[in-house]
Every structure is written in structure tokens, then in C-alpha cells.
Amino acid sequence: MNRSLDKLKDDEYQGVKELADAAENILRETGPNQEKGTVAEYPNERTIRFYITEGLLPQSMEKRGAASLFGYQHLLALIVIKKLQADGLPISIIRQVISGKSEAELRDLIGESGRNIAEPEAFGTTKDIESVKGIAEEQVPRSLAAKTPEKNTAKEYLEGLLFSRPASAEPQILFSSMPVALQASSAPDFRQNTEQTSNAATWVREEIAPGLEVHIRDDYKPPGGYRETSRLLAKIKQILRR
């Protein structure tokens, strides 16, 4: 990575888009930076603007036409930010780590090719990294950290839902611990025998609450109207009060 960075020492970037692209090229060379996709791996224009306003990145050097001009220092700082983010450090801590660092120091933070920046020596001393991580844990509530979604697992999850059968059709929830009269009506090959009469109907047992179950015959149709439903619920309530 050092060789790639050396080549860019005198480059200038017109606008945040060019800076984002240059940083992405460098970061791609190092491969994936995080085990879980909790933050975007590569910076984009919006995040760079945010880093500038939050004081993580210095302001642009000057304007060229309408575009801001960025340089080597900006590129190095941006790579350090993304590396530290990938290690799970919040912005407030990253600001402390890179504040006032020279180009050489930022280069040191990035380290030699293949070395993980989050290793203690990259910060200078083991004590530094411990204190940094201590604050980081305090600032990111555990409940929130645990909820942060992993990298696109939504698709996999939803595909799983599409191909799984509704649990109400699962044979294992049928007939267990059923009264004898109901068990007698159950045919073992119930799924093939779909056009049964009520004498040979199948029943589903649903647990409503601990200690309360409802048994529903497969041909039962729930009431459509609100009043009928209310009457039904009132009847159930009456039974429960007995």
C-alpha cells in the first residue's frame, strides 16, 4: 500500500468525488476491512462533507473554479478514518486519534501494507488503544451495537421466508395431546386426504397464552363482520370466567 500511496503524493483532487474515488481505490487494494458490514467500506461525497464539518478532515486547500481542492493529507486522513471505522471506533474517538497528525504520522497510522491499523502499535502505545476502546464502548450502547444490521442479510432472510412453509401447516403441531374424540378423527395421511368430511377433519392446536389453547378445525371459517367477532370473543370470555 505504501508504494501506491507514494505515487499519489503530489496528486490533487478537484471536488469531493475525486477524493472519494482515490480513497476507494486505495482501500480496495487492502481488501475487506471489516468482518461485519456495519459501516460503508468506502467513503462517498456525503460522508466526506460530514467528516469536514465534524472536523475529522481539514477544510479544502483552496477553490478551483466551483470545486474544492484536496490533497495528499486529505487522502491519508480519509483512509485512516475508514480503517478506524471498520474497526468499530466512533467518530468522536477517531477525531482524537487523528487530530493534529502530520502526513508522516498519518502514514504511520496506515502502517505497512497488510498490517491492521487497529493493532496497538499503530497508535504508538498499548495504553493509547486501551483508553480509546474504553471510551468507544462507553459511547456506543451495547443494545444499539447489537442491533446494527449486518451486511445485506435482508435478502437471504426474505428468501428463507419465501421458501419456508407457513408454520400453521406443519404436521408436528397437529393432534399432540389432543382429546381422544379428536384424535380418533385424525387420519395419518391428512395432507393427501384434503377433501375430508367434518367426521374426518383435521384440527390445529394454537396456544393463545400459557395454559390456554384453541383447537380449530381446518374447515372452520372465522366470522367476517365485526359484530360476529365481538360476539365470539364475548363467548370465549364467558367460558374463561367459569
Add this chain to the structure above:
Amino acid sequence: MYEARRPSMTTKPNIEILTERSKLIAGTPQTVDVLIRLTPPDIETSGSIRPKLNIGVALDRSGSMAGPKMNQAREAAKYCVDQLLSTDIFSAVIFDDQVDVLFTSQRAADKAMLKRGLDRIEARNSTALHEGWVKTGLQVSEQLDRDAVNRILLITDGQANVGETNIDRIVSQAKETAARGVSTTTIGIGADFNEDLLMPMAEAGQGNAWHVQEPQDMLKIFETELHGLVKQFGHTVRLNIRPAEGSRVIDVVNDFETDGAGAHILPNMIAGSPLEVVVRLDVSGNTSGERLATFDISFVRQETGLAESLSAVFASEFVGREIVEALPENVDVVRAVQLLMNARARREAMSQLDAGNFDAARATMHAAVGSTQVLFSMTPSPQLRAELDDLTSVEGSLCSRQNDAMSRKQMAYGREARRKGR
């Protein structure tokens, strides 16, 4: 040029802590309502500053949607397409007993083509709501983008009656899907859909629950939803309350759900829109200036995808009872408490309605109207006027018994709006 403009999302959300009176009574235990007002900074929503949208519309085309409902739903979906930038992502799934992908996930570049496709949707059979939702989620997840708002908009007027129909399972799946980055908003039309499915689904899905009473309201709902999406400041918002020794939390009047760690799950933050939370605390007659409780808010900032947190400490001066009672009441606190109590009244009336106890439901709403009228006469405001209008309309409809299903929905969605300050 955008370069010359300074991004405005530089500040953190503002937290205000307010109580009914500015001081507490010395030397005696007391209950105090603490209003926490969380206001995210306003942002410009024009141009490239607004978050990218990745919207999947799941549209019910079952037979009951025929006529004005379908016309309005089509127009609303087309309005949605019109509001998208060419860099946004759009997909659409239509469902009855069969589920079809109308548009796979794609950039909203050729709007005319997308709108022509939406125009061809016709109402048909029964309602495979679950599969329609899952397939829309799949389209949205195809181009899941952590910098974008990735959302399913589920539009239906009916009940899930084909495929998976178990409410608990569907709600749990909406929660899991939201945890993986795809949120769900539900839009129920008319009087026949199941609010006990659509509202928890949106709550668990980290989106919004809307009720369209009349088809012509559909467009307004879409406007509000899209406005919220482009101004979304933060999501995964949690409130942790840390009472000091001698203090005790007895109630969070908004009745927010809690997560596994016991934190209260707050709605997404909308730039410039305050969210008000009322926490009821028992405090002892403490020493002035000492901390009584700390409120920790954590959230994920939409713009950066980064977790942030902020805290506010509640402390108060303790003085004699006469002095406290002579202090003016903070009308904001009194109003916030009244609106949340009305939300609870709506919930109670719904339970009474479900049990067939119509007189009790009417009495509950009548009491809410009475106390709100008293407050309105002392501190009139457009917000309280709107609240009174809604309460009296529900009370009237409970008296007439013309449409109990619609009365229930009006109460359910009214409660939701008050609880979340919308």
C-alpha cells in the same frame, strides 16, 4: 453548485427537559412528569443532500380494491415515482392470491414507463399479503444501500387470507427484516383491513402506520411518508433512563416498546420535528441541584450510518410547597401529558369495544373529550383543537354504532399518532 454550500447537518439533536412547574417541593416525596423534547436539527432537503431512497411498493390488487381505492392507490404510487430522483431506486409488487413483480428493483430514471406500468394494475382476487410483502422486501434488498432509506410501502384494504396469516409471525418477520436494514410502512385503506396486523407490523418494521379513511386521502399520506423519508435524520433511536438513588421511574407515558436490553424504542428522528416523551418519576424531597435522573438517547445518524449518543441530566431546585404552587404551569408539559392520556383512553375504549362493552367505550371517550375541553378553554391551540375534533368524532361514531370497525381504526391510529407525536 453544491460544493459552495455548507452542509447543514453539523449540529446534534437538541434535548430539552421540562416539568410542569420549574421547581419541586422540598422535604416530601412526590411524583413528577418530566417532558423530554428531542429536536433533530432541520436540514435542507433539496438537491443531493437528501438521503437516497430505495422504495418498494407492495400494492394489494384484490377484488375489494376495485373502484376508487385502486384508482387512488395507482395515483399515489405514480406520485411516489414522480418524487424520486433518477438516482433513487424503485420497485413494485402487486398481489392478490397471486404475487407478481411489476417492476424489479431499478433506478427511477424512466418515470413515464414506470407510471404506464402502474396504470395497468387491475383489482382481482383474494389477498396474499404476506407473500406480497416478502417479495417486495426481496426487491428492495436486491439493492440494499446503507446510505439510503430502504423501505417497503405495503398498501392494502384487506386481511391476509392466503399463505402465512399468523400475525405474530408476520410482525416478527417485519422486525427481523428491519434489523437487516429494510423497514416497512403500512397503509391500510377503508374499514376492512386488520389494524392489529398492519400497526404492529409497521412498529416492528421501524416504519409508519397510516390509515386512509377515504381514497382521496391517499395522496396526502404518500406526501407525508415521502417527506418523512427525505428528512429522516436518524433511526434505531433508543432511550435509556438512569434514575439517581432515591428516584424511581414509574411510567413512560408514551408506552413505547422496549428492546431486549430494556431501552425504550423511539420513532425515527425527522429533521426539524420534535419528539416529546413524558417520563413519570417518583423523587424524594432531594437536595437542590442534585441529579435526579439521566436520559441517554442513542441513534444511528442517517447521513453517516454511525451510532451516536447524547445525554441530558434532570436536576431541580427544591423549595417550599407554597412557592411551587404559586409558580406558573408549563403549558407544553400539561398539553403533552393530556395528549398521551388521551392516547391511553383510546386504547382502553378499543379494549372495551372488543369486549362488546359499548357503553363503557363511549364513557371513556366522553371523559377524554371533557378533560381536553377544559384544557383547551384554558390554553387554546390548533393542536388541541384538532385533538378535540378527533375525539368528538370518535365519540359520535361510537354513539351512532354505524361503523364500529371504522371507530376502532380511528382510535387505533389516533393513539399511534399521539404516542409518537405525529
